[in-house]
Amino acid sequence: MANTKNACGPGEQDGEQGGAVQPSIWERLDTPRGGRTTLTHAGIAEAAVALADAEGLEAVSMRKLADRLGVATMALYRYVDSKDELLELMTDAVIDSAALVADPGDWRAVFGEVAVRRRETALAHPWLSAAQAHVPTTLTPSRNLVVERMLGALEPLPLTGDQKMQLIRALDSYARGASDGEVYQRMMLERRGFGFDGDIRILLRSNMQWLLRSGRYPRFARVVQDGLAPADAAAEFDQGIEALLDGLAVRFGI
Known part of the structure; x- marks a missing residue:
């Protein structure tokens, strides 16, 4: 969620460049x-x-x-x-705030559910990322219902308003970045004729073979040659959320 604090320039508090706000x-x-x-x-x-x-x-x-x-x-x-x-x-x-059912008294459960829903929505509507690059989407009714839910989960905790918004923005940044990366990969696979659920390793095979033969990247080559399991996007997303929430809990003492 974008930070709207101090978003107005000099003389713009009551309107765009001093004019009336439409x-x-x-x-x-x-x-x-x-x-x-x-x-x-x-x-x-x-x-x-x-x-x-x-x-x-x-x-x-x-x-x-x-x-x-x-x-x-x-x-x-x-x-x-x-x-x-x-x-x-x-x-x-496409934001379905009514689908959020986690215990409102458990901030980690609420945040985790919001993140998972963010990923599911992005995958269901691949155009969403591009649309959000064009318009302000952080202050819409459905989005604000989600933010209200997150703030409600944080309300009992000893946090300032700024700290609460930092937590929300951190989660949003991770969820959006990871989801968008997955969407872009699916779109690339589709464009190349592999289908959105195709194996990315097939698409990258020629680049990988060149990289390993080049000898320029020995550490990465050892990791690959030691054997890597196929990527599990959903599991990696969940692990990332857990790690993020662990870090936020320590950072803010909650």
């Missing part, structure tokens, strides 16, 4: 819409997510989405002002 899409959603409507923001997000899941993020356009929904393109602009707002809706829609 209402976010989430604020507009809280304003009742008058008259009969044929579309909903939830329906738009659902259709856009399905399109991205099937064809990739690059396939998501206002025109193509309008065709999928059976409406005129201009009708969509009554609900979303831009492609970026659509991406915000999509990234929020």
Whole structure:
């Protein structure tokens, strides 16, 4: 989660470069819409997510989405002002805070579950990482419900507000980095015709053979020649989370 503290520049506390802050899409959603409507923001997000899941993020356009929904393109602009707002809706829609069931009094269980769900969501929606690079996704309703849950688990502990957010950002950085790396590897395997669950060792075989023959990397060569088990992404992710939580517990005395 990005650090929003001191995010405004001089003279920008009340707006962008001194101007009025435009209402976010989430604020507009809280304003009742008058008259009969044929579309909903939830329906738009659902259709856009399905399109991205099937064809990739690059396939998501206002025109193509309008065709999928059976409406005129201009009708969509009554609900979303831009492609970026659509991406915000999509990234929020795939976060299922209701699926979190860990004991709310066990901060490690809560944090671990949030991380695992982050990985599962990234693998289910490979476009998510690219979408998050375009729009602010740290202050959306579903994301904030997750943060509320994490803060609730930390509430009984002797931590300052800054320390609580440091814990949350540390977990988010690990979970997002590890998940995105796995997604990118799957995408690379697919592009090369190996299938998303293909064996990465086959793809890397020629590079590995050159590396071992070169003699330039003796330590790595010994590790490889001694024998490495096939990578288990899920198990390595879980081990990384446990190690991270162990370190955070020691660092913050909790």
